[in-house]
Amino acid sequence: MPIRSPHGRSAAYRSLWQWPLRSPVRLVVVAVLAVAAVVAVSIGLGSLRAESAPLGSPAGSGVATTDRPTAAATPSVLPPVPELTPTTLPPSRAPQEALQVASLWSRAWVRPAPGVTADEWLAGLRPYTSEEYLGVLAAVDPGNIPARRVTGEPRPVRVSPRSLQVEVPTDALTLRVLVVDTEQGWRVAGYERA
Known part of the structure; x- marks a missing residue:
């Protein structure tokens, strides 16, 4: 039911x-x-x-008799990759435009005069700085910068076709500025103490 x-x-x-x-x-x-x-x-x-499974497979008799390689029997080996070496140029081949950008950026980077706000300091760096690096510099307090003036000319340290590192002496430290070739021209993309 x-x-x-x-x-x-x-x-x-x-x-x-x-x-x-x-x-x-x-x-x-x-x-x-x-x-x-x-x-x-x-x-x-x-x-x-x-x-x-066919007779020659690993699940069958255990002895492979086919000429076709199986995934378990043949390990995959990648071809050797040549070591990557960046293209470096002699320092004398450093582009003058890049050296000029490093010099102008360093002069705008040093501690500003009293009364200059952080936004005004950042606006002075904007024409020479990449867009990505401007976001990093926005977190910098210009009052904490130890250098007050640039004391010498920029000197290329490492030169590549599309980037270079430049040392710029100041009254407190030596800056190592990274200048890269962007769509807008040569721009600073980083710095550190040398």
Whole structure:
């Protein structure tokens, strides 16, 4: 006789699910049967895979007789990569525009006169600084800069076709300025103490 009401259907399902929980023996028997069913299914699937594999495959006889390499038998080896060496140029080949940008940037970087705000100091650096580096310089307090003036000409230290490092002497320290060739021209993209 079919179960027609939702209450009757839920009661029937509830009685099926509660049956193993009525005694510890039933629960153990159901658990053992469930584990046995899972093991039987996995063994059955494994034997199906072994039967469907060709004879020369690793799942078949264990001896590979085909000429086609398998992923497990052949390790993948990448071709050797030559060591990357950056192109360096002699310091005499440093572009004059880049050296001029390093000099103008350094003169704008030193501690500003009293009364100059951080925004005004940053605006003075803007024409010579890359857009990405302006965000970093926005966090700098110009009152903490130890140098008050540039004391010499910029000297190229490392020159590449599209970037160079320039040392600029000041009255407190020597700056090492990184100047890069951008779409807007040569711009400063970083500095550190030399």
